[in-house]
Amino acid sequence: MAPEAVATPNAAETYNDRMQDLIQRLLVELGEDPSREGLVKTPRRVDKALRFLTSGYSADIDAMLNGALFSVDYSEMVIVRDIDFYSMCEHHLLPFFGKCHVAYIPNGKVIGLSKIPRLVDIFARRLQLQERLTNQIAHTILDKIQPLGVAVVCEGTHLCMAMRGVEKQNSYTITSAMLGAFRDQARTRMEFLELLKLRSGSLSITGLPLPQGSHHSDD
Numbered sequence: 001m002a003p004e005a006v007a008t009p010n011a012a013e014t015y016n017d018r019m020q021d022l023i024q025r026l027l028v029e030l031g032e033d034p035s036r037e038g039l040v041k042t043p044r045r046v047d048k049a050l051r052f053l054t055s056g057y058s059a060d061i062d063a064m065l066n067g068a069l070f071s072v073d074y075s076e077m078v079i080v081r082d083i084d085f086y087s088m089c090e091h092h093l094l095p096f097f098g099k100c101h102v103a104y105i106p107n108g109k110v111i112g113l114s115k116i117p118r119l120v121d122i123f124a125r126r127l128q129l130q131e132r133l134t135n136q137i138a139h140t141i142l143d144k145i146q147p148l149g150v151a152v153v154c155e156g157t158h159l160c161m162a163m164r165g166v167e168k169q170n171s172y173t174i175t176s177a178m179l180g181a182f183r184d185q186a187r188t189r190m191e192f193l194e195l196l197k198l199r200s201g202s203l204s205i206t207g208l209p210l211p212q213g214s215h216h217s218d219d
Ligand SMILES: [Zn+2]
Pocket: 089, 090, 091, 092, 093, 094, 158, 160, 161, 216
């Protein structure tokens, strides 16, 4: 009888013994007994979860965008707002998550709307800093369709701060990347920020574009 074969009906799933050995040793270091019932399958589960949560490293952005870049005669601001993101802080390996808002002004080309949340996922599923996540999304859009401007604002709750009591539990970090017209033209930037405020009462980002960094790496 091979109980593991029952637990993983998908034969294509591969597991890394080295990773599972490490997680088992980590449990011992934490003072746990990895052989107790609730923990027996934990190394396997953690291996699988971590691989999913860092799957953005191996994602192919060009393949994802393939066939979703369109030529259009449209030069008004395109906004995709309230995109949920879930990422992992590279300093503590703890989650941070929140909303991401993306805007750009086309210059002959647009990205299929559904691809923008996919792009956010690809960069979020890595060990990240919220500042870098924000910049990577913005620069990828700039690179792929050369728009007149790109703006990305992320609002994130960091469990490494909230759970450890480093910050007030309901505080969140706002980061922004403003490129092209959003950087050069205050009116364009304000139009974007006003549109964000329309539906998000909690968003008070009048003071942007200076990002409020999440400088919590010292401990
Ligand atoms: Zn952290």
